[in-house]
Amino acid sequence: MTRILAAGDYFVAPELFIDAIRDAVGETTDLDFSSLTLEWPLEPFGRVGTVDEASGSIPSLIDALDGVEVAVTQMAAFSREVFDHTPELRLISVCRGGPVNVDLAAATAAGVIVSFAPGRNAVAAAEFAIGLMLAAMRRVVTSDSELKAGQWRGDYYTYENAGLELDGATVGLIGYGAIGSIVSRVLRAFGATVLAHDPYANAAAVAADGVELVELPDLLRRSSVVSLHARLTPETHHLLNAQNLELLPRGAILVNSARGGLLDYAPLPKMLASGRLGALAIDVYDIEPPPPEWPLFFAPNVVMTPHLAGATRQTAQRAALITAADIARYLGGERPRAVANPEVWNVLGESGAR
Template sequence: MTAPKNVLAVIAPHVGGRAAGAGLATLFPGEAEVTVVERTDENPEALRAAHVVITALAPVTAEHLAAAPELRLVQCASHGFDYVDVEAARDLAVPVCTIGSSGAEAQNVAEQTFALMLALAKQLVPAHNALVEADWALPRLQRSLTELSGKTLGIVGLGQIGREVARRAVAFDMSVVYAGRRRVPEETEARLGGARHVPLDELLRVSDYVSLHAPLTDDTRHLLDAPRLALLKPTAFVVNTARGALIDQDALADALEKGALAGAGLDVFDPEPPTPALRLLRAPNVVLSPHVGGVTRETLVRIALAAVQNVAGYLAGDPPRDIVSGPAPAR
C-alpha cells in the first residue's frame, strides 16, 4: 500500500478550533494533505479519504470510524484518549495513539495541580472575593488556612504527570503515597522522596490531599464515588486535573455540602464545558478552572509537535508510539 498522506485534523472549538488547527497543519511535511475541521463529521469527503485522523478533544465515534474506510491511524493530541471509541478502532485494526511518552503536558498539569492545592490551602478565592467587597476576612478565614508542608499527598496514577506532581510535592516538604496498577521502580520512589505504593482505599484514608492523574477508562469512571469519598478525612482536599468523570460529581457535591471534605480543586468536568446545573459550581470551598492544565503557550507547541512527529513518522514508515488500542496494521 502507498504510504497514507491524507490527514484530517479535528480540533474542538473549545481548544482553539480552526485557528489552532491551521497552525498544526503547517508543521507537516509537504507531501501530507491536511484538512482542518472542528467536528469529525464536518467534512464527510475528507473523513472518507483520511488515512490519519488527529483529534484534539473532538469525539471520534464508531460511526466516524466506519465512515473512514482508508483510515490507518488515529492520533490523540493529548495524554487522554477517552473521547475516541477505542474498542471500535480495535475491531477495525486501527491503532489509536496518544502523546503519552512525550510528556508534553506534564509540566503545566503539575503546575496547575499545585496552583489549585495552594489556592485551597491559602483560601485565595474567598480571600480575594472578600477584599473586593471591602471585607477584611482574615478573622473568618484564619481557622481554614493551612500549609502543604508536612502533609501527605496521595497521587492516583504515577505516570509522567503524576511524577512531576510528586517532584513538586517533595520540594514542598510533603510525603507522597501513590496508587496504581503497578509499582514504579524503587529508584524512582527514592527520587520522589521515598514515595510509597499503597492500595487506593488506604491512600484515601491517609492523604491530606488527593490528586488524580489516571486515564479515564471503564474501570476508572467514577473511581471516586460516594463510598470512596467517605474514606477521606474531613480535613482532606481533592484535586482533579485529569478527567472529570473520574469523580462522581454529585457525590463530591454531597460531601462538600455536608462538610465531609475540606474542599476540592477542579480543572476538569463531565461534560465539558459544564452545564449551569452542575452543583459543584455552587458547592462550598471549591476552586474551579476551565481545563487550563495543558494549554499554556509552551504546552500547546509541545503537544502539536508530539502529535505531528508521531504521525509524520508513521507516514514515513516508522512504527507509531503510544498505542492504546492495539498494533498498527502492516502497510
C-alpha cells in the first residue's frame, strides 16, 4: 500500500491529481489517497517558512503528510520544517515549471526526490504574452474602458497616436525556453523579426527557428517590442533596470508575463509619462497584489492583468497528467522525467524508488 497526498487548490484540484494518477498507474497498484485543498488562487501565494510562492500552513501540511510516501502539489509549502516531521516521505511531485515552493536543500538532506513539470503552461503563457502585446500595441484595453465611459477617441486614428503592427516589427524575447520558443513561432507567423537573449539557449536550435541570438544590450537597442520569458533567479533579479531600459528605442513596448522580479518597475511611470516608453503590458508584480498607491496604476498606456498567463483549463489538466506520469515512473522503479535534485535519485536508485 502506497499512501499518496494530493495537495491541490482551486486551480489544480486534488481530484484532478487523483484521477490522473489512477489512470497512469492502473488498477493493479494498491494506492491509498488523501487530499488537502489549499486556498490559492482565492488567496495570493507568498512566502511560507523557507519557501516562496506557496500557499497554506506548515502545520496543516505536516498533519496531512502523516504516513505519506508520495505527495503531489502545486502550491503546498514544503518548508524545511516539514521534512523534520515526515520521515516516510520519498517523493514530492510539483506540477509547476520549477519547484520554488520546496526547500530543495532540506528535501535533498532528507533523501526526498523532488520532481517538477516543465512546460506545463507553456502554450497558455505564450498565447497570453501575444495577447498582451497586441493589447498594448493597439490600445485594446485603454480604448475599451474609455468607450464604456462615454469617450470616443477618434484621435487614436491620428498618425502620431496610431498603433503598431507586429508584421515587420523587431521583437526581442528575453528567455528562450518552452514559452519563449512558442512566442517566437507565433511572432514569425505574424511577420515579425525575432531576437532572443538567453545564455542557456542552444545557439544552433535557436538559429534553426529563424531567431537571432544576441546579447541583452543589442536586443534592447534593436527591438520595438520586448517581452520577458526568463526564470527569476538571483542573477536575473531586475535584469531590466533603469540603466539598460534607456537602451530601448523611443516608444518601445514592454511586456512582462514571466515574473515581477525580472523588471525594475520604479523608472517606468516616468518613462511612460514622457513617451520614452510607448506602452507597458504586465501580468506579474513585485508584490502581488500590488498596493493601491502603486504608481503604475496612475501611469498612461499600461495594460494590467492579475497573474493570469497560465490560467487555462488545459494547463491544469496537463499539470496533473505530467505529475501523474512521474509518479507512475517512480512506483515502477524508474526515475521521474524532471528531477530537481538528481543526486537523491542517484543515491537511492531503484531501491529508493520501491
